[in-house]
Amino acid sequence: MNAQRKTTSTAHGKRIGYVRVSSVDQNDARQLDGVDLDKTFTDKASGKDTHRPQLQALLEYIREGDHLYVHSMDRLSRSLRDLQDVVQSLTDKGVAVSFVKEGMTFTGNDDPMATLMLQLLGAVGQFERALIKERQREGIAIAKAEGVYKGRKPVLDAEAAKALREMAAQGIPKTDIAANLGISRATVYEYLKAPA
Structure with missing residues (x-):
């Protein structure tokens, strides 16, 4: 997987955004600010699983040649397994996936280092959330x-x-x-x- 450090536009296909905020009160406006998109799907729900209405609609809508933009990995999923599964299913479909905050794009033709980075950053995010929950409980x-x-x-x-x-x-x-x-x-x- 050759994770490109720079966001590139697709020669064909649509530029699609996915935005998620945890609650109705949170502002989603800044997540993909400045990214030129043809269509955006927005969920106001927890990221603990992938059964979110707009994510499911996005997965049905997106086609080969499209390019998905997400603010950061934790906006797509809070679980490493779900993150890997979603990115894999999209790239298998011929969709490029860009995480703006991390500056990484996955295309399905990525090198092993890019796969490792996806796993590493996803695992760090999952670990951070577990620590926050533990501190909250304490x-x-x-x-x-x-x-x-x-x-x-x-x-x-x-x-x-x-x-x-x-x-x-x-x-x-x-x-x-x-x-x-x-x-x-x-x-x-x-x-x-x-x-x-």
Whole structure:
């Protein structure tokens, strides 16, 4: 695999971007800023697995000769195995994959050093995320022991939670309840499962 250090445009095919942010609140605007693209697929979801709607749509849409641009490897996948599988399936299809932050492009004709770099950078990213999670768990455990940890702030106050349950008891559809209270449908179900 000959990982090119410079992003090159394709002679034919489309220039496609993939953007992922972990939450709806995060800004995705800067990820591929300055990269000229024909089409962009954007997921607002965790990168813990590859079953994301826009990634799946991208994989169905992209064709031989196309060039995929992703801000960084961790935007495509947070698992080394998934990262390798996605890049391999794309390059097998004749798609070039560029990671802008890392400055690397994979084409399927890459040398062993490029394959090693993909594995190494993917493994480092996975290790960093594991360390962050471990520190987070340790911090929560310390805060709980000191009686400071309060957990996540409730989305609804007691009055709104009561209104939610009353609407559900009246048979109002969960989608309408969510829209009415400005919350997600998943949150509606969380409140209905929780003891009143």
